[in-house]
Amino acid sequence: MAERAHALSTVDGYSGYGAEQGEKKLRAAIAATYYADLGIDETDIFVSDGAKCDISRLQVQNASSLPLVYCSCYIVAHNFYASKFQAYVDSSVIMGQTDLYQQDVQKYGNIEYMRCSPENGFFPDLSKVPRTDIIFFCSPNNPTGAAASRDQLTRLVKFAKDNGSIIVYDSAYAMYISDDSPKSIFEIPGAKEVALETASFSKYAGFTGVRLGWTVVPKELLFSDGHPVAKDFNRIVCTSFNGASTISQAGGLGCLSPEGLKAMQDVVGFYKENTKIIVDTFESLGFNVYGAKNAPYVWVHFSGRNSWDVFAEILEKANVVTTPGSGFGPGGEGFVRVSAFGHRENIIEAARRLKQLYK
Amino acid sequence: MAERAHALSTVDGYSGYGAEQGEKKLRAAIAATYYADLGIDETDIFVSDGAKCDISRLQVQNASSLPLVYCSCYIVAHNFYASKFQAYVDSSVIMGQTDLYQQDVQKYGNIEYMRCSPENGFFPDLSKVPRTDIIFFCSPNNPTGAAASRDQLTRLVKFAKDNGSIIVYDSAYAMYISDDSPKSIFEIPGAKEVALETASFSKYAGFTGVRLGWTVVPKELLFSDGHPVAKDFNRIVCTSFNGASTISQAGGLGCLSPEGLKAMQDVVGFYKENTKIIVDTFESLGFNVYGAKNAPYVWVHFSGRNSWDVFAEILEKANVVTTPGSGFGPGGEGFVRVSAFGHRENIIEAARRLKQLYK
Known part of the structure; x- marks a missing residue:
């Protein structure tokens, strides 16, 4: 990052606006490092200034009432123990996708809070979950630290498919997985048709202040009328965002070099x-x-x-x-x-x- | 920026999440450099990753239908010749604040397009403009290059006050002003009660790829029910954004040093x-x-x-x-x-x- 910053002061090293979706080289490195055998390629990767920001941009996508965005989501499903709780819930609230706060049950209307506890293996009883448009799911989970198993995620993907829901899968802690739990939702067959995944360098490389993450939106993920989600997300990224800082992106490339991966x-x-x-x-x-x-x-x-x-x-x-x-x-x-x-x-x-x- | 990036690799120089509103030192430097005599202080400054991104975040604020955000704007006024045309119009479109595209007149419904041409001194005839909730106004203007005069801006502020409108004033090119046109809307008496201002380092320091700007939201700016706009904007910034990259912010501090200002x-x-x-x-x-x-x-x-x-x-x-x-x-x-x-x-x-x- 220091090299890239310094290069900006030179004629050869200066660069202006980058691609809103991120540098091609970084998108390719992310796809190759984390999704090599999962059928995800660089064009499915959108580099961001962090998972929290992308989650809010996804909410913009949901908020639209115009036909160019085909998802009319006013119910937001929610993994109760979720990292970025504020980003998940509050961004929904601010965008007017929820009902008012219900003091008696301490939650907002129109959000289903799926309780995950030791009793249910930190995974909700899906038979009790109503149909929702969006399911936020964070694994490994913040705060519980639980990683969903392959079997649990297979059930989640089936549930989403049966109900026409889209899973927003937050994998910010995937590198901390020690057992054989999936590190990406896309390890589950069929997930590309029902899920997108947000991730971040924050918890791997201490990049919380550097601001760098990514979202995977597979081409196979379609709204119910057949319109690709990636096409709308791309429009939002291009309209509401001008890409992550090129200096931060140089940091991402450093992270994904052999030396960086080791570090x-x-x-x-x-x-x-x-x-x-x-x-x-x-x-x-x-x-x-x-x-x-x-x-x-x-x-x-x-x-x-x-x-x-x-x-x-x-x-x-x-x-x-x-x-x-x-x-x-x-x-x-x-x-x-x-x-x-x-x-x-x-x-x-x-x-x-x-x-x-x-x- | 190179120094800050390098410092991140040291125990003393490492920093994690910063304040969502930006580093106190940078907010103070922006207030002192550009708004010293205008009654704007550091707490009115929100550092961002660029004006385009902040304009979209402002749209989030407008989109809410919940009482925590008090502005129910579904009409967006628009300076026809506007920089960031895409951010102004398309973000409104995506958020569902406009009506459908009207092929015959080549514009979206519920947006007033205010024509600015040589004939009207690049300033709209305000007597023909209907009341709107938001007025986007960019001066010096992209693409026309016209800077609004003090008299024109005084009329604009009066119009906003008379109509209960909020002006989103885009001053990204203010440093290019050679004559006595105002460099900030806040040079106009009463503007703090009707306007917020977005600005950027992109066009002064070549920071387009570095991503750094700011928005001024004066405490005096209130929604019609007396709720401060800054309070809601702060909530959106905290929910949907984690602050500009700390490395980019170091660049902003560099820009506002005596050497940086000269450069x-x-x-x-x-x-x-x-x-x-x-x-x-x-x-x-x-x-x-x-x-x-x-x-x-x-x-x-x-x-x-x-x-x-x-x-x-x-x-x-x-x-x-x-x-x-x-x-x-x-x-x-x-x-x-x-x-x-x-x-x-x-x-x-x-x-x-x-x-x-x-x-």
Whole structure:
């Protein structure tokens, strides 16, 4: 990125507006690195300034009431424990796709909140889910850390196909998967006809401030009248976005070089070691712990307690910051999310203090 | 930018998610540089990844049908000769704020196209403009190159105030102003109550691919029920955007340093010299030429001719690319836009060929 930035000051290295969809070379590298055997090619990849921004652009697509966008979605399905909860729900709310907030049940109307808990293997009972136009699904999941299995995703794809729904699959943590859970929804046969996938360099290369991600919109994904979703998404990208910063895109190319891939694996491996320290800590204290194996998040159950009370207790008594589970929605009550993103010495110190607090 | 990018690889220099509204230091520098005496402070500045993207985010704000966003705009006023024509009109179309395209008049329903031509001093006859919720106004204008005078803008602000309209003022070319035309709508008394302003580093520092701009939303700007526009815009920025790349923001800080300001003035000065060469060329050939003085665009009248025919003629016979005026809308018919953004030797060579073609 430093090289690209410096090159902008030279006649040969200067570049102006890039392609809204991203640099061809980067789109090709993403397709080759993550989707080589899945029938996704570079023209299916839209480079973005991050998954959150793309999710909001997808909402623009849904909001249209004009025939050029063929999806008239006013019901948004929602994986209850979702990362980017704010982007999923609030962007729907702002775009006027939901009904008003219902104080009694603490949710917005016209959104189905699909509860995912230890009892159901962090996967909703699809027989109880009504038909919806859009299904947001994040795996590995933030905050629960659960990665959906091949069998679960196969059922999800079938459900979407049977109901004419489109899955917005958020795979921002896919590189953290250690077992044989799919790293992309497109590993599931038939998924290209019902799903698009958002991803990001944020959690692999520390690019949260650099702003770089991508969305895969397969050519096979069609609205019910046969119009390709990719064609409309392309129009939105070209109208509402001028592409990610060319400097950030140079960073993406660096990430996908052999040296960069190795560095990202090292970073992911480092945080997975942190995760193990956190898991061992809470398990040694007798807590039920979920997630962690396929994600940088540990989902700790404080049975019968209020999430915010636990959060406050840990903050005030151990000076350690966690995230109250109920902050992600009512189904998170009784849990806190513990993040593995930190310096090793801080993780070790936090573990020490937690052991002191709950010994 | 190279320094900031490199610093990300160090423990001390690394930074993650920044503030969605932009770095405090950059917001303060923008306020101090461009709005020092205009009562705009850093909290009114929202740093963005470019004016086009912010204009689409503003459309999100308008699209809402929920009470949290109080503006129920379904009529969008439009300065006919507008830069970012696509962002203005197409984002409205995609968001479903317009009626269908009307083939006979070549425009979308529910948008007022305000014709600006040499006959009206490139400023619409406001007595013929109906009341609208939003007025997009770009000055200095792309493609005509016309900068609205203080008197014209005073009338525009009064019109907005009388009609309860909000002006979205696009000042992306303000640094090209040579005469005493206002460089910001906020130079006009009362504008803070009826206008917000988008701006960009793209045309001052060649940042088109770097992606950096800003929007000024004054605290005084309220919806008709008294709710501050800035409060809603802030929510949209936080929900649909995670801030401009921190590397690009370092570039913005560089631009606003004494050395950077001098460099931007040099760049603008260079293109203004190009503009003069283009103007002299067409005037020597007897054409009526507009714009140019306060903008990097020359608006050349080919009386009685079709814009696309002239464009094709210049392209095929002189191998020079211009932009057909009618591409900006039906009122541009008979004009071509000639851009001054180019290497000096190319401008001189283009001038030579044009003289040969039209001698």
